[in-house]
Amino acid sequence: MTEMVQSGVSRRSFIKGAIGAGVAASAAGYLWRTTLSGQDGAAGVVERLITINVNGKDRRVDVLPQETLAMTLRYKLGLTGTKIGCDRGECGACTVLVDDVPRYSCSVLTHMARKSKVVTIEGLEAADGTLHPMQQGVVEEQGFQCAFCMPGFVMAAVGYVKTNPNPTREQLAHGCSGNLCRCQDYDKILTALQRGAELMRRA
């Protein structure tokens, strides 16, 4: 670290550079493997260039067959509000709405969401920048500490409240039980999400 600073490379630009190099290396790998394995015309085989509807817009994107929705959202569409925590369907940080239902985007292939409407944390606010009531609830109650888990919690709560607009605290906890917070800030999170649910009912 010290050496890097001395040589005039900031930590941030160094990391950016490293990410860029990684992308180039992996991309080369995929192209090569794709050429080797080939794709045939059997019934049901997927095309790589597809359209998915994200936050109300049709987005044309080149998607690998094995690519997860979390990867596409973050690294192809730049929607980095969706976090990847465990990448194993355990922590909930990657939760997005797929046809209004909360799903772990790390555990959905992008190709599985082709016919669906995907909403991420970036898609919650109104066109004029007004926060979604659930986001407003979080702001008002200052529900999160480090907030890495926040986008996932908010998406899980929005999805749950759509099915149960007036939940008890216990019901809402059950509705968000697929999300983890490493700060162990659950009590304040629930207070904030309850406030968000209340604002959603009023909206």
Place this chain on the structure above:
Amino acid sequence: MATIHDVMPMFALYQPESVADALRLLDRFGTSAWTMAGGMDTFDWLKDRTKRTEAVVELSNIAELQGIRQTGGGLEIGAMTTLTRVETHPLVKERFRLLSEAAGLVASPQIRHQGTLGGNITQDARCWYYRSGWPCYRAGGNICYADTPTAINREHAILNADRCVAVSPSDTAPALIALDATMVIRSASGERTVPARDYFIGPGVDITRLTVIRPGELLTAIRIPDVWAGADFYFEKVRDRQAWDFPLVNVASAIRLAGNTIQSARIVVGAVAATPLRLDRVEAFIAGKPRTAQTAEAAGRMAIEGAMALAHNGYKIPLMRNLVMRAIRGTAPATT
């Protein structure tokens, strides 16, 4: 602790829109095809590079595998119906509350929205040595790492172990066996039906798989006859954490009473052996007896006869006994 790699290794993805197309693909690729339902089991294997596949046949676009239908003698549930649908469907809740409760206790909301009934009963073993890629019996090797003197085996089997001590991880499987369900399996050469209890196989039959599904075959539906509709049901799942976790032990029972006398019963225990265990002897023992604490206690003792603890799972023996007792008495489960 899982390592986050780049995206999964390359595979060809097929998303057929009919069972016929899916079967053609499974037939064509044979053992190199990977059938994927919700994917909640699949992704762990592929992301961890523990198992690899050339071709994934993904079933979510096949309409005929979805949904819950009323048939002449009961309900037919498409294998790709999500656990949330199973949990909340009015007909399932009304007639087979046992299954609705079991589905509602699986994993987390996000997983239930995507995980399917077919996937929940067909998922692979959760033994962490096996899933970490150790070359154990189940993975084709010649040792069970969970049954060595220093092994960590708190979640493992207490009954019917045969070399491998992994357990059946499913919550809905015991419920389906208790309801006398039938599995509908199709392949390119036709259709066969298998009683739910025979769908699951132990290591003595084939140590590398947990179900009768062979390459080229597809579980298409689960049929539940009306035999037990509206019976006295009991389901309880004990786990370390009250969300997401797999069962340490679970129990499902269906009982028909005449007054306070047990006419007939089904009692099935999960996560104690490689298959969910239907307790035939206990069922026969309690038939004709009054539903009392005394009957339940004798039945509980009978249920654990022959149970053998490993180094760290001795607690499962009294736990299984107590759950069987509760399943017979019908005591309200501890809040979860």
